[in-house]
Amino acid sequence: MKLGYLTITFLSIILFATLLVSVYGSIYNTFHGQALTISAETPKVILQNGTVGTSMIYTNKTSALISVENSSTTYDYVLRVNNTTTDSWQIRLEKYSDSNISRLQNCTIYFHNSTNGISNQIYIENGSYTQDLGPWYDLTSLATTYIAITVDANDTGTSYVYIYLEILVPNTTTHNLFIIVFEIT
């Protein structure tokens, strides 16, 4: 008798579960987006070596490592940014990471050229940022902009400041990001 009840109960559970599955459904609409095609193209803005400090330019000239020493002096041309086309751009620097910067008493990274003058982009004072995102700076047709750095450290060691060079298509929010690493010994 007990076996009979158990069998009925078991079958009821299976039936109930099956019914639950049967009544489940969903209604949805499907839209499509297609990117046709996403292409790789030759860089229109490139990085080139400066005349002071040590600079390493990587493949395709879209990223760089800059090495400078603590000297309380200005490295006025560690890297240059070249617009190889007649397109106009706007550029700025943005810090995205760092290490061991507490020893940096005064460090400024800035742009300059003969047309647009000086634009301070990144400031570090007493081991802290007072500015980690610079203002937009025009990079006009076939123009060159120079990157400079001043360094004053109060301790030995090596500091790294990791920066994006943002290259903006004017009047849009389309931009390119180059990685530039500053190594300060």
Next chain:
Amino acid sequence: MKISTDDGKTKRKVLRLMCFLLSGLLVMTVSAAVYNYIYLQATPISSQIAKVVFANGSDATEAGTSVGTNGTYVIFTSLSGWPNATRVYENTTVIKNDDSASDFTCQLNRDSWSGDAASIDELYVKVYDTTDTLQGTLDVKTGNYTTFTILHGEVWRVEWRIRWSATALSTDSITVTLELRITGEGTDE
């Protein structure tokens, strides 16, 4: 009347054969399907205006954005990038929820991709809400989908983030098709 032994054998053979055929016929008959017809009728199947639609974003010109009729399809024909650098199109298209009361859950999937995929380091599609808060990220390389709920009356932007590898060639390209699945729209009609 006397029946010869040969005739008797022949008759038995015929009888056996008939029994065999009859059995076969019976098997055929009972193995046939028995079924009834019942009908489903959909009348009418109507065309509705979509409540969640695509529209041009502020980077539409740069991205080559073209939105299809009724806003239910979008194509990008000018996306590109430089090797070893990240290209960001912050606002290629927007997703609008035109409904005044209902929020809708959306799932963004990679439907397909082809081409020089090995030369791509990063390819993300990100969805931001009206306060510029990230609501979903689709990693096109891995195909990991993202799910988000777009609130009624809101317009959210879609960002593409592309990074070609350092060794990518200027002839490299890929084609990507994404699918946006919107759940619940049409259930309250």
